[in-house]
Amino acid sequence: MGDSRRPLLCLDDVDLGHGDRVVLPGLRLTLRQGERVALLGPSGAGKSTLLGALRGRLGDTAAWCPQQHGLVPQLAVYHNVYMGRLAEHSALANLWNLVRPLARPWRQVAELCDALGLEGLMRRPVGQLSGGQRQRVAIARALYQQRALFLGDEPVASVDPHQALRLLALIDARHATSVIALHQRELALTHFDRVWGLRDGRLVIDASARDLTLADLDALYPDAGNPVASASPGDEAGGRP
Numbered sequence: 026m027g028d029s030r031r032p033l034l035c036l037d038d039v040d041l042g043h044g045d046r047v048v049l050p051g052l053r054l055t056l057r058q059g060e061r062v063a064l065l066g067p068s069g070a071g072k073s074t075l076l077g078a079l080r081g082r083l084g085d086t087a088a089w090c091p092q093q094h095g096l097v098p099q100l101a102v103y104h105n106v107y108m109g110r111l112a113e114h115s116a117l118a119n120l121w122n123l124v125r126p127l128a129r130p131w132r133q134v135a136e137l138c139d140a141l142g143l144e145g146l147m148r149r150p151v152g153q154l155s156g157g158q159r160q161r162v163a164i165a166r167a168l169y170q171q172r173a174l175f176l177g178d179e180p181v182a183s184v185d186p187h188q189a190l191r192l193l194a195l196i197d198a199r200h201a202t203s204v205i206a207l208h209q210r211e212l213a214l215t216h217f218d219r220v221w222g223l224r225d226g227r228l229v230i231d232a233s234a235r236d237l238t239l240a241d242l243d244a245l246y247p248d249a250g251n252p253v254a255s256a257s258p259g260d261e262a263g264g265r266p
């Protein structure tokens with residue numbers, strides 16, 4: 026299925042990193058239209074580095090949900106979500122909106138907040154929300170951007186497994202193509218079309234999800250054989266057995 030879809034972006038022997046520091050040398054991969062890709066790998070493997078590079082190349086076609094959320098704690102949920110499209114409005118409209126929210130964006134943000142279980146929190150400063158609620162505000166802001174493609178750096182890391190599924194379904198409903206970093210291996214197999222797996226600076230898995238097993242994904246994690254060490258990422262994500 027993957028190969029028949031139109032390539033949106035191809036990396037062919039590209040070095041990715043930060044300044045002089047190469048993290049992912051000689052990377053080769055193709056992102057295809059309509060494909061949902063799970064990006065897996067241990068901490069420090071280069072998931073954020075790869076997402077940053079995709080984001081740089083895809084530009085305004087991609088909605089972006091960063092790992093650190095980038096929310097302004099003093100501002101209300103509404104204003105944080107509205108920031109997703111700040112650049113589309115004039116400075117005057119943005120200033121006015123800060124004092125007195127504009128009717129149309131308010132309705133659109135309210136709809137998103139309802140869908141994300143944030144109803145009643147539109148006026149609440151983000152600094153007063155729980156970690157899971159902040160995560161959903163960050164997703165709302167990315168959805169509000171209304172782009173064709175979604176790039177997410179662990180957007181479902183701090184929610185329970187049931188909620189993770191709901192959030193991924195919401196992302197899917199609004200974006201045909203997505204690349205999402207996550208630690209929940211089962212979700213990667215059940216919810217995505219393709220898995221990219223990074224380890225030791227290399228893309229060691231680039232395969233259709235239906236051709237992979239949990240054992241294949243376990244091999245990405247150097248501590249997979251050690252129950253104490255391997256329990257921690259899943260416990261944080263709430264999704265590993």
Ligand SMILES: Nc1ncnc2c1ncn2[C@@H]1O[C@H](COP(=O)(O)OP(=O)(O)OP(=O)(O)O)[C@@H](O)[C@H]1O
Pocket residue numbers: 043046048066067068069070071072073074075092
């Ligand atoms: N701004 C930066 N400057 C230099 N090196 C960086 C920078 N950001 C990340 N790195 C390094 O690049 C490597 C890959 O980091 P990256 O954040 O891409 O990994 P990750 O897989 O997203 O990790 P995590 O799951 O912990 O978020 C790490 O060795 C990290 O120290």
